[in-house]
Amino acid sequence: MSDPDARRPAGPVVPHPFVWLVLYFPLGLANGFPAVALGYLASRAGLDVSAIAGIVGMTFVGGGWKFLWAPIGDYTLSRKTWYLISIASISIGLLAMVVIPLTRSTAPLLSALTLLTTVAATFSAFATEGLMAHNTTPATRGRAAGWFQAGNQFGQTAGGGIALWLIVHSPAPWMGGLALAALLSACAIPLLVVEEPPRALEGASVMARVADAWRELVEVLRSRAGRIAMILAILPIGTGAAMFLFGAIAQEFHASADVVSSVLGLGGGIVIVIGCFAGGRLADRVSKPTAYAVSCGLGLVACVVMAASPRTSMAYAITTLFYTFTLGMVTASFTGLVLAIIGETAAATKINLFFAINTLFSLGMLRAAGWAHDAWSTNGMLLTEAFTGVAALVVFVLLARHVTGREA
Numbered sequence: 001m002s003d004p005d006a007r008r009p010a011g012p013v014v015p016h017p018f019v020w021l022v023l024y025f026p027l028g029l030a031n032g033f034p035a036v037a038l039g040y041l042a043s044r045a046g047l048d049v050s051a052i053a054g055i056v057g058m059t060f061v062g063g064g065w066k067f068l069w070a071p072i073g074d075y076t077l078s079r080k081t082w083y084l085i086s087i088a089s090i091s092i093g094l095l096a097m098v099v100i101p102l103t104r105s106t107a108p109l110l111s112a113l114t115l116l117t118t119v120a121a122t123f124s125a126f127a128t129e130g131l132m133a134h135n136t137t138p139a140t141r142g143r144a145a146g147w148f149q150a151g152n153q154f155g156q157t158a159g160g161g162i163a164l165w166l167i168v169h170s171p172a173p174w175m176g177g178l179a180l181a182a183l184l185s186a187c188a189i190p191l192l193v194v195e196e197p198p199r200a201l202e203g204a205s206v207m208a209r210v211a212d213a214w215r216e217l218v219e220v221l222r223s224r225a226g227r228i229a230m231i232l233a234i235l236p237i238g239t240g241a242a243m244f245l246f247g248a249i250a251q252e253f254h255a256s257a258d259v260v261s262s263v264l265g266l267g268g269g270i271v272i273v274i275g276c277f278a279g280g281r282l283a284d285r286v287s288k289p290t291a292y293a294v295s296c297g298l299g300l301v302a303c304v305v306m307a308a309s310p311r312t313s314m315a316y317a318i319t320t321l322f323y324t325f326t327l328g329m330v331t332a333s334f335t336g337l338v339l340a341i342i343g344e345t346a347a348a349t350k351i352n353l354f355f356a357i358n359t360l361f362s363l364g365m366l367r368a369a370g371w372a373h374d375a376w377s378t379n380g381m382l383l384t385e386a387f388t389g390v391a392a393l394v395v396f397v398l399l400a401r402h403v404t405g406r407e408a
Contacts, residue, residue, distance in 0.1 A: 014136060019190035021151035023083070023128040026187050028155020029163065029180075030090050030121035031059045034114045036160025036264045037167060038097060039247035040257065045102040049381075052248045053370025055111045060363035062118030066125070067352035071210060073126030080191050083127035086120050087188055091181035093117030098167060098177035134197030149276055149335060153328060154269040161265010164247075168257045220350055225341040227403050228289055232337070233354050235392040238296040238330035239362035241369045242303060242385050246320050249378050253316035263317045268324045275328020282329065283336035289400070292337055293393060295329035300389040302326050307382040334358065 034056045042052045073082050097113050100106055132148060162183070167176035220226040232238075243264075250260045283291040306319035338354045365385065373381035 015190070015193045017136075017147040019194060020128065020132050020148040021154065022187050022190050023131070024125065024148050024151035025155040025159060026087060026090055026184050027121045027125045027128075028152040028157075029159035029184070030094075030117055030155075031063065032156035032158075032160030033094055033097070033163045033180075034059055035156070035244040036247045036260070037164035038102075038110070038114075039245065040164055040250060040260050041167070042102045043248040043251060047102060047104065047107065049245060049248050049373045050367075050370040051104065051107050053245060053366055055107060055114055056244045057363050057366050058111050058114035059118045060359050060366060062115050062122065064356045064360035064363065066119075066122040067356050069119075069122070070126055070352060073123050074130065078196050079127040079130045080196055082123045083131075083191060084188060086122075086124035086127065087184050089120035090117055090124070091184050093120060094163070094180050094184075095174065095177035098173045098180075130197055131191075131194050135194045149331065150273045153272045153276060153331060157264060157272050157324060158266045158269025160247075161261040161263075161268065164257060165261040165265065168261070217350060217353060220341060223341065224403055228400055229337055229341055229354060230357070231396060231399055231403070232289065232292055232334070233358040234361050235396055236361060236365045236368075237389045237392040237396075238292065238299060238327075238334060238358075239365040239385075240299070240327040240330065241362060241365040242306075242382060243320075243323060243327060244366055245369060245373065245381070246323075249373070249381075250316065252378055253311050253313060255313045255316045259313050259317060263320045264324075267317075267321060271321045271325045272328035272331075275325040276332040277328075278325075279329030279332030280336060283333045288333065288337040291333040292330065293396065295326060295333045296389060297393065299323065299326035299330060300386045303382040303386040303389075307379045307386075 039052050039056060042055070043049070073079075076082075077085075093113055093116060097110060097117070100110060100113070102110070128148070163176070163180055166179045167173050170176035170179065221230065246264055247260055255263075279291065279295050282294065285291075286294075302319065302323040306315075306323060309315040309319050338351055365388065368388070369381045369385055372384040376384075
């Protein structure tokens with residue numbers, strides 16, 4: 001039987017995988033802006049860390065439920081059209097968050113804007129995923145996936161830091177917001193070198209496609225590997241919750257805006273990408289659940305190290321970068337775990353389900369971290385995440401032995 005890929009037309013020309021980093025960057029920026037830039041500015045404005053956690057937590061809600069509206073991006077407008085609409089919506093949302101005063105009374109409005117902006121950003125993700133699936137071959141998809149994940153992580157870290165730097169160093173905050181909008185618009189340039197994919201299952205109803213995706217999900221969850229992955233997605237480990245509040249606690253370490261924008265921005269972006277590669281290599285050498293557990297364990301060590309560190313700007317930079325590195329390992333190892341069990345049919349739906357569950361349970365850990373900080377200060381927040389993670393790892397070890405299901 002001939003290879004279907006061999007019969008594929010000469011086009012599209014496979015672009016350099018760097019384009020996926022650029023196209024996926026806006027989603028990371030939409031998630032990183034509230035945590036890094038808004039978190040730091042809100043702390044300077046006198047908002048409680050728990051209030052800041054409530055604003056940042058909206059990014060988890062938007063990302064956690066995106067699999068529910070993914071069919072809209074799949075079956076309505078073209079991928080490129082949805083991408084442009086998403087970029088425009090993100091730009092408007094970020095600009096609004098920049099110009100609205102940061103006070104207790106505006107916190108609910110900022111939470112709503114964060115949620116809406118995050119939801120808008122998910123459509124850039126749907127578009128990028130569809131374009132990447134069409135514009136790559138089996139021989140190039142692994143490398144493309146690496147750049148793809150790097151774009152998300154770099155956007156959450158470096159993107160948030162870049163946003164903070166622009167806002168702080170602009171003559172007026174709205175000017176920084178316009179600069180962010182220009183940066184987002186530039187991310188659409190790679191659309192010129194990628195081909196729009198044809199619509200899959202043309203003529204089939206949306207309900208028929210949803211039913212097929214549901215059947216695929218059930219098959220995965222009937223497998224032992226799928227059930228183990230689901231347990232890991234639910235347990236409060238590898239959440240990276242503390243990182244979303246590092247901007248808010250920077251003053252305690254006497255860290256300036258430039259230090260925060262550096263270690264949570266460009267420096268953090270570089271370190272988290274290195275962590276992604278390290279986590280991927282680890283997942284190739286040991287079983288993927290073990291790789292994920294080890295990566296999460298290192299993240300818990302980072303929490304303890306930060307809690308024990310002196311309250312200096314240098315200590316803040318070093319411990320934050322260490323934590324960020326472990327978060328990259330967690331992200332890569334969990335992605336490898338999910339990719340190993342989902343197969344090819346309805347892959348995006350299955351990936352987003354596991355990621356969504358992980359995101360929603362991470363929201364709970366983020367809120368707990370905010371409450372722990374208000375009750376017991378920064379050390380209480382960090383040690384709460386560490387002790388909760390240790391308990392979750394123990395639960396996983398106990399449960400994994402008794403999980404049943406068909407073999408993949």
